[in-house]
Amino acid sequence: MARWIIAIDGPAAAGKGTLARRLAAHLGLPYLDTGLLYRAVGRLVLDRGESPSDAEAASRAARELRPTDLARSDLRGPEADAAAAAVASVPGVRAALLNFQHDFGAGQGAVLDGRDIGTVVFPAADLKLFIVASPEARAHRRWLELRDRGVAVDPAEVERDIRARDAQDAARAIAPLRPADDAVVIDTTALDRDAAFAAVLEIAGERLVPGSA
Secondary structure (H helix, E strand, C coil): CCCCEEEEECCCCCCHHHHHHHHHHHHCCCEEECHHHHHHHHHHHHHCCCCCCCHHHHHHHHHCCCHHHHHCCCCCCHHHHHHHHHHHCCHHHHHHHHHHHHHHHHCCCEEEEECCHHHHHCCCCCEEEEEECCHHHHHHHHHHHHHHCCCCCCHHHHHHHHHHHHHHHHHCCCCCCCCCCCCEEEECCCCCHHHHHHHHHHHHHHHCCCCCC
């Protein structure tokens, strides 16, 4: 089996997670949603009654993170989004989680999605994709996702949260959200899930040479 490392980055609700899971299954590779690491750290901090923007508290939670913490059912939603964005800007958190991500992909390859996989975590990845969509489209998708899970939230509030997260991710000093210089950018604004996946498969077929990994 090929041991490719595939990095799929992009802003919230652009569709990178869905694409990463489908591509991993298609290629027979392990999959890691690295955003869950930061969400789980943020949730641990909140559980302790501490602030996700407290660097010491966030770093301590990151060092104590266990794989079982990623299976929690409360890692999605506005509160978890905000906590994840806050802890992701803490250097100690990013340092603590970097080894986790490296170890995950080192053995048999992997598809990883996040915000800095192609720029920081695996800058030498075999394939780098950067998935984007308009803020309006992403907010609508996130609202539908929350609605389907029974979470009542104002669509306008979801869009405000999306735009605030974009600004925070782009402006942070540590690993700001941006495409790697050699990443392929895919805009999913006007694409449904199957069309977006077809675009990813076409690029993967062009860039991944069998036997090269």
